[in-house]
Amino acid sequence: MTKELEDLINEMEEGSVRALARLITMIENREKGWLEVMKAIFPNTGRAHVIGITGPPGAGKSTLTDTLTCELIARDLSVGVIAVDPSSPFSGGALLGDRVRMKEISTMKGVFVRSMATRGAMGGLSLAVRDVIKVLDAFGKDIILIETVGVGQDEVDVVKTADAVMVVCVPGMGDNIQAIKAGIMEIADIFVVNKADREGSERAVLDIRLMLNMSTEKGSLNIPILKTVATKGEGIAELVTNLFEVLESQERETSWREERIREELMSLLDKAIAHHVHVKLGRNSKLDTAVKQVLARERDPYSIVQEMVASFVH
Amino acid sequence: MEQDRNIRVLMAKPGLDGHERGARVLAYGLRDEGFEVIYTGLRQTPDQIAAAVIQEDVDVVGLSILSGAHLAMAGKVIEKLKGQRVKDVLVLVGGVIPEEDIPKLKEMGVAGVFTSGASIKEIAEFIRSHVS
Ligand SMILES: Nc1nc2c(ncn2[C@@H]2O[C@H](COP(=O)(O)OP(=O)(O)OP(=O)(O)O)[C@@H](O)[C@H]2O)c(=O)[nH]1
Ligand SMILES: [Mg+2]
Numbered sequence: 001m002t003k004e005l006e007d008l009i010n011e012m013e014e015g016s017v018r019a020l021a022r023l024i025t026m027i028e029n030r031e032k033g034w035l036e037v038m039k040a041i042f043p044n045t046g047r048a049h050v051i052g053i054t055g056p057p058g059a060g061k062s063t064l065t066d067t068l069t070c071e072l073i074a075r076d077l078s079v080g081v082i083a084v085d086p087s088s089p090f091s092g093g094a095l096l097g098d099r100v101r102m103k104e105i106s107t108m109k110g111v112f113v114r115s116m117a118t119r120g121a122m123g124g125l126s127l128a129v130r131d132v133i134k135v136l137d138a139f140g141k142d143i144i145l146i147e148t149v150g151v152g153q154d155e156v157d158v159v160k161t162a163d164a165v166m167v168v169c170v171p172g173m174g175d176n177i178q179a180i181k182a183g184i185m186e187i188a189d190i191f192v193v194n195k196a197d198r199e200g201s202e203r204a205v206l207d208i209r210l211m212l213n214m215s216t217e218k219g220s221l222n223i224p225i226l227k228t229v230a231t232k233g234e235g236i237a238e239l240v241t242n243l244f245e246v247l248e249s250q251e252r253e254t255s256w257r258e259e260r261i262r263e264e265l266m267s268l269l270d271k272a273i274a275h276h277v278h279v280k281l282g283r284n285s286k287l288d289t290a291v292k293q294v295l296a297r298e299r300d301p302y303s304i305v306q307e308m309v310a311s312f313v314h
Numbered sequence: 315m316e317q318d319r320n321i322r323v324l325m326a327k328p329g330l331d332g333h334e335r336g337a338r339v340l341a342y343g344l345r346d347e348g349f350e351v352i353y354t355g356l357r358q359t360p361d362q363i364a365a366a367v368i369q370e371d372v373d374v375v376g377l378s379i380l381s382g383a384h385l386a387m388a389g390k391v392i393e394k395l396k397g398q399r400v401k402d403v404l405v406l407v408g409g410v411i412p413e414e415d416i417p418k419l420k421e422m423g424v425a426g427v428f429t430s431g432a433s434i435k436e437i438a439e440f441i442r443s444h445v446s
Binding site: 022029094103115 | 342345347348349353355359365366370399
């Protein structure tokens with residue numbers, strides 16, 4: 001590792017917010033040296049608790065993150081926030097607007113907020129977010145909140161790795177509770193009906209309860225459904241109590257932790273192998289030859305791939 | 315247009331004026347030009363802007379100022395950034411800026427000034443050519 005990088009890591013561990021931010025950029029961009037950073041900080045990770053916040057667009061996730069963070073800070077916990085928004089598939093750019101609703105915490109001591117774009121890399125997002133979580137963890141954050149919109153598979157995969165997941169809904173979805181994507185319901189540890197100042201919040205609670213009653217997932221009958229008014233801070237204290245209960249119960253589940261590590265190792269392996277293959281194929285003309293052969297229908301793509309894999313393995 | 319590295323831009327609206335449209339249009343426009351735009355909304359204080367610049371580790375900060383307080387506002391933001399030893403961020407100012415104030419802004423450390431006639435393409439090009 002270069003001296004410069006070593007200094008940056010030391011600065012981060014001594015509490016420099018700028019060094020933390022710089023390291024996150026490096027890891028997010030997979031800049032040269034990022035693996036060295038991950039290896040160096042890993043021994044200092046494993047302390048933070050990660051909470052995923054997801055739900056349909058506009059449900060109040062950012063506002064809730066803002067008030068929830070205030071409550072956690074009041075309880076002497078330090079907080080890191082990762083707010084994920086989608087990249088445009090056309091331009092590769094992104095509009096990351098969650099900070100608009102996080103004004104209260106934007107300059108609060110002990111809070112660090114980072115916006116991240118999905119960047120369209122299949123499966124890459126959840127790995128990148130997990131790595132960013134580790135840096136925040138090594139920095140010393142007690143709680144890390146991750147906000148994602150519950151629409152894309154990539155976003156769902158991100159919150160799935162959290163220690164506790166809260167799904168935020170709003171009144172007025174009525175029979176359309178299915179509006180919350182299937183696949184999200186199953187990962188919820190807590191449901192929040194936000195905007196409870198609006199009409200129909202009791203109905204929304206009942207709808208969710210009904211849906212959970214029909215679920216075959218184990219434990220679904222015990223999932224709390226809480227009402228909040230994020231803009232006024234109502235229901236936040238109870239939400240924190242419930243979140244802590246979930247976090248404490250997860251703490252005991254070794255098998256769950258093992259499963260998560262196994263899955264992380266597999267994803268890292270997938271990425272590393274794919275990268276290796278791309279580099280290798282980029283260096284020789286095998287792929288060009290293969291394209292021509294398939295185009296001319298001289299060979300089928302399946303045996304070509306089989307052959308290539310065999311050559312990588314040996 | 316896809317770039318080799320994702321350039322990150324913070325769009326902030328300091329001061330008390332409530333005209334958000336220009337800043338929003340620009341935020342969307344820059345997204346469509348391939349930038350990752352962190353939009354922070356109305357009435358940002360210089361402290362909030364500096365904190366966001368640091369936490370988000372942006373390459374560029376764009377200040378949209380229509381209230382006439384551009385000299386004071388830009389000055390305060392740049393001062394805050396200097397106070398935190400942030401030197402490598404490109405500061406841009408946009409809005410209703412009289413011609414005679416442009417040299418003053420540049421002297422403070424503003425890299426580019428864009429008045430209401432400037433196109434998004436022009437701003438995008440400026441950013442691309444100034445961010446290494
Ligand atoms: N009436 C009411 N409005 C709320 C409440 N919570 C949030 N809002 C408003 O709902 C709108 C959306 O809030 P956000 O916090 O941006 O929602 P979000 O889920 O983060 O939105 P995306 O990130 O765009 O998906 C804002 O105008 C908030 O002020 C609430 O409890 N009651
Ligand atoms: Mg949001």
